[in-house]
Amino acid sequence: MNKLFLLLLLTVAQAFPQTQDETQIKAIYDAALTQGKAYDWLNHLSNQIGGRLSGSVQAEQAIDYTKAQLDSLGLDRVWLQPVMVPKWVRGNPEFAYIESAPGITNNVPICALGGSVATPIGGIKANVVEVSSIEELKYLGKDKLSGKIVFFNRPMDPKFISTFDAYSGCVDQRYSGAMEAAKYNAAAIIVRSMNLRLDDFPHTGSMSYGDTPVTRRIPAAAISTNAAELLSTTLKLNPEIKFYFKQNCQQLPDVESFNVIGEIKGSTYPNEYMTVGGHLDSWDLGDGSHDDGAGCVQSMEVLRLLKITGYVPKRTIRVVLFMNEENGLRGGNKYAEEALAKNENHVFALESDSGGFSPRGFSLDCSDANFKRIQEWKTLFEPYLVHLFTKGYSGADIGPLKNPDIVLAGLVPDSQRYFDHHHAENDTFEHVNKRELQLGAATMAGLVYLIDNYGVAPTKKIKG
């Protein structure tokens, strides 16, 4: 068995000249940890600009800033790709309270969900029906729900190790709660924040009215987890208590915005495209440091790291800072449409949109052959404590590029703290650690280097 093990090692060593790869990857990590710029860029995006909701002045400032920074890197080309985006505005701060008895009220922290309509100008006050799922609505029916505020209170399941799995198991309440409750003539909905922790931050996020007619759309807001617990307890004591809230958000006409793109032309296969990106827009409550300022500056850093380590890409490598991931995905769709229209052969796309925490590995959406190839590179990443190479979801913005040939990859950082901050007021710069951010950038650059150097495996053509 020892002899076999040795043989396996030799095979790997032959297939991938470890010395050259190890040297290049070490150079990338060293540069990221000693000469990194991602953290400084993020400092500017977060502290000088702030939350970058699609269509906002801050989103425009972020476009100008990141384009100027890319211009300074000596790439072959930097440009803006126009895209029309929705413009939703929060308006004045929301206000809410639990009324346990006439005149006895407790103020609670809420925020409008992104895309929600406003309440009437005087707010809404109504009895509350707590549910733990959308399915529950149909058992209750119009009798029980008409005129009421529906309170979706199913918590994220703490047993999942990846907090994204816990999020997936809950987010239907936020996304579809209003359109479903409207079918039963509910007056409004309140959703427990998508947060595994008990605290006082309401977490916004996208929601949809589907094909609900405009006149029947009902207001939707998120409530902090602490306040959700309080509301639930109060309801148990007295189901007749009332909830009041007021918000004056609104949907304005679409406006023009941009994806920001930078490119290093490939030296050998210029017509094979590889992209690396994050989304430049964010929600408005915090400064969008983890979601997804981190992914943007890491993606910019990937091209910079390749350049400063002297690597000359064989393929054309692009950084794409997508606009409007949060409430429309217009940037991701636009980029893929143009790539298709121009017949650009995208062989690889990498997204970082899971926070700027310590990198653990990659989630890969690709053929078995490519997955196997990438898994064989695991040992190259192990010295950097990057161990996870798993099949799965890559990312929202690169999703529209999907085809049978492309390798889609998502950086997987440690997820434990992510939903403490996600879409909330405390998604701010001080919660990003410089080394964790830079290690993520280096990990991404390492994979980009390997894919560029070895190419992707050819896909078997399926007869049809």
Next chain:
Amino acid sequence: MNKLFLLLLLTVAQAFPQTQDETQIKAIYDAALTQGKAYDWLNHLSNQIGGRLSGSVQAEQAIDYTKAQLDSLGLDRVWLQPVMVPKWVRGNPEFAYIESAPGITNNVPICALGGSVATPIGGIKANVVEVSSIEELKYLGKDKLSGKIVFFNRPMDPKFISTFDAYSGCVDQRYSGAMEAAKYNAAAIIVRSMNLRLDDFPHTGSMSYGDTPVTRRIPAAAISTNAAELLSTTLKLNPEIKFYFKQNCQQLPDVESFNVIGEIKGSTYPNEYMTVGGHLDSWDLGDGSHDDGAGCVQSMEVLRLLKITGYVPKRTIRVVLFMNEENGLRGGNKYAEEALAKNENHVFALESDSGGFSPRGFSLDCSDANFKRIQEWKTLFEPYLVHLFTKGYSGADIGPLKNPDIVLAGLVPDSQRYFDHHHAENDTFEHVNKRELQLGAATMAGLVYLIDNYGVAPTKKIKG
């Protein structure tokens, strides 16, 4: 090759009945994430008690509190093991400034190193000689160093992936700087804080005068990384600038303190002992949440998780909360001495003293046979994103238990943020994430379960 792979899998499956182990380990993680108590315990230790310097009132309170909590767990035995510990006190807050020219001063944050003597009551003001290593002292000699403040300013090397490696490469300045500089009649030393980040927190930590006579001991303090940069820059502009500092710390006589120990008696091999522990003392500047409140509450949680999941240990399992790791290791030494005196056969010891961050794996100090055995359990931990099983240093407090037969293990959490907080004012509760802390406890409990269930490999007796 596929067939071979299958065969290997079957071998593993036979050696370790995966279903039972997987079930038990899943039960441990589920319990840790849904019914964990470690975070609540840490909240009390950190926010109700605070920093727990050996010999302090807070250290006494921590002993009482953790003993009472262990008493409530229904263990077979809980007791205090007396141990004499050094008592060093900081006294009034330190004060320091850079004097660029007579009357032109900039105050800078410093703190006395643990064990340092005080300055004269009026402080010390002297010229500064910056060095980057202890070796440099001998080239400079008494001519250049006599009467000066030696400023050790070698930064931690950011290229290391494990920040503990960067710490190891630097900490000689803090530990031995004063005793070495005293040989050249230096007046005092100032050490750049062991921190990879630029910020304003001075980081204390242990230092030693070795056999320097009491009358020749010189004061030693740490300076924040930002202030170290400022001092270095100022010195480059004008080597004649002066530095002033004042501290009135002192070493008092030893006092009695205690290790806190709880035990579940083994059902099959009661005379085989397994310990899991952290250190209950901490430095005084912060509240010692990461160093090492986290390790203490995780260790307590290990026994609790085994109990609430219904596991009946075959071997005797102890939680040991060691006193005085930071400035003496008296608790660790005492525990090992008594174990030896009582002829207790310790087969395994696990320490958590690297912060309450996301667990990545274990560092193992054991025979090759045991290392191989433990590595084969890797797949059991991979669903929990625990991948790292490496040979190396285990921990200070369990070190004195070392013998050729024992398996020593240290929990390895993600290390990137650790030295942002280590021994500084910002080692506080809000920097600990509940899930990360609880996952660490579950990971420790998983290994304790496996070692208990399968035992350690017998050591080949070496003839001699």
